[in-house]
Amino acid sequence: MGLSTLKNKKLILAICACLLAITAHSQETELDVLSYELTIEPNIQNQSIEGSLLIKFEVADSINEISLDASTLEIYKVSGASVIYHKKVDSKLLVDLTPQEQTLHEIAIHYHGNPERGLLFNADKNQAHTVFFTDHWMVSNNAPNDRATFSINILLPKGMQSIASGELVGIEEKGEKELHKWHQSYETPSYTYGFVIGSFTETTEPIGEVNLNYYSSELDENELKEMFIETSAILEFFEQKSGIEYVQDSYSQILIGDNYQEMSGLSVLADSYPTFVFRDSSEIHLISHELAHQWWGNMITCKDFGHFWLNEAFAVYMSSAFSEHRFGKEKYQSDIAIYKSIYDDLVERGLDRPLVFEEWRSNRDNRNVVYYKGAYVLHILREELGDEAFWKGIQYYSKSYFGKSVTTDDFKLAMEEATNSDLDAFFETWIY
Structure with missing residues (x-):
């Protein structure tokens, strides 16, 4: 070499x-979130979001206050049968609960934000994508040992594409906009959730029961296939070495921005990455690295x-x-x-x-x-x-x-x- x-x-x-x-704030917690159901409307030009979130969780009946991670999000309202009141203290949302014997709770949170990290906007390309810091765009429990299912409904102008954790279950018309509905039925930590929005060239490679989806705003379909030609072999290799089949029906790779990040069911890789791969087709470490996380890291x-x-x-x-x-x-x-x-x-x-x-x-x-x-x-x-x-x-x-x-x-x-x-x-x- x-x-x-x-x-x-x-x-x-x-x-x-x-x-x-x-950062070091994400440690074990007594809070056990069971599911997040999020409806979010990103505004790319204003670099802002509006969110409505339903969280189902369990805590011991002796606990009357929970702490959620909310970064710089502005909380409008917190409601639920067991909610007494809430307050935002620095990056934490504290919710007081009524003393009761039940351990299962459900609360609704409405919020607004201009994320400083975790959700990256590109107004010139009319794109946005998440990168790791979930609590900057959704109130959540950051602890990596707290695993939950995840549903996300993304309200977008008609014609825009979305890729998110889980599987696309439908697109519903909402006047001049569309609500893209995604659902992840298996539990993972909140830092693995994410989404991408924009307009992309897309191509799909079916491998058995799994659809491998490739997206880019720069490459055409043939270039995308060349870029990700090893993906099917990588997936099969990891299935063999782990003894475990890939967990869902699709895996998406999106060339966007300057970051490399795995999420549940998808990964983002920098727009510039094809330069390396097209120069040397064996330089696919970041493709295989992010795909490996679908086993070691996410699951x-x-x-x-x-x-x-x-x-x-x-x-x-x-x-x-x-x-x-x-x-x-x-x-x-x-x-x-x-x-x-x-x-x-x-x-x-x-x-x-x-x-x-x-x-x-x-x-x-x-x-x-x-x-x-x-x-x-x-x-x-x-x-x-x-x-x-x-x-x-x-x-x-x-x-x-x-x-x-x-x-x-x-x-x-x-x-x-x-x-x-x-x-x-x-x-x-x-x-x-």
Whole structure:
């Protein structure tokens, strides 16, 4: 590999790590949200939103106040049979509940906002898309261990397209506008919810019972097919390694803006990304990375962000594992050399630290720990166990915790059980 190619690869691999800035507020919670039902009207030119949200949740009967994440959203009204009153304190919406024996509650929230992050508007292209920070466009519980179903109705001018988490269940005319109705029937954390709106060229590739959808405002249908030609093979590879079929009937990839972000059932990738792929068709790490999150991240989710490496290191490593499968051992070894060089740099600068964080703080070095040291550690674990045992363990872990929240101890115990190994020394050396 030439020096210029190595630099380009480092740039591509670093993009996803540089764009995600998760703060430490999202930890475990006693609140268990069961479902979100959102109706939202984005105004691209004004960069604003109007939202009406119905939340069903459970809390212990001894709890008379709940706290929801609402960022800078302006709350108009909160109503429900058990609601006494509400108040906004900084980024939190506090709702007092009447003392009662029931644990199941339902509240309605009406709000307005001009999101500063999380929902990005492009007035020139008449587009908008979400990126991770759900509480900037919808009141929610940010805790990654709180999983819920999600319905979103997006009110748009006629002729605009929408892509959102879940499946499109219908489009209803509303005068000069249309209400696009999406529903996600399986539970995921709120940070995985999202949507994209705009006008795009679209093409679909059916793979078995799954429709792979590709969108762009810059590429034509043939270019889209060329851009995402490996997607079907990537999906099948992850199904094989996890032992779990992809969770819904469609997966969409949208070229838009400057970000790379997975969501439930879709991913956004930067408009500029095709430049790299068309120059070198093996440079598909971000396609495979975001698709890997449909298993490791969205459906097998760190219980709190102290165990964030279980999301991101797995996505990085599984991307490289696919490259090995598709392009050969040399490609895989090239990836591992890059991850090791990032890890060695952390060590040299005295910034190496355990993969498990007592309190997660997002910065470039910490992200390099969880993304690239984490991926390198998975490579070392594979060498330690051997291929057959390693992949047996990965499949056992994935099947055991699909649709659940996990800790590093859960991963360790699953690998030990599947491989009949004692991994105490390995985890103490490399992970804790």
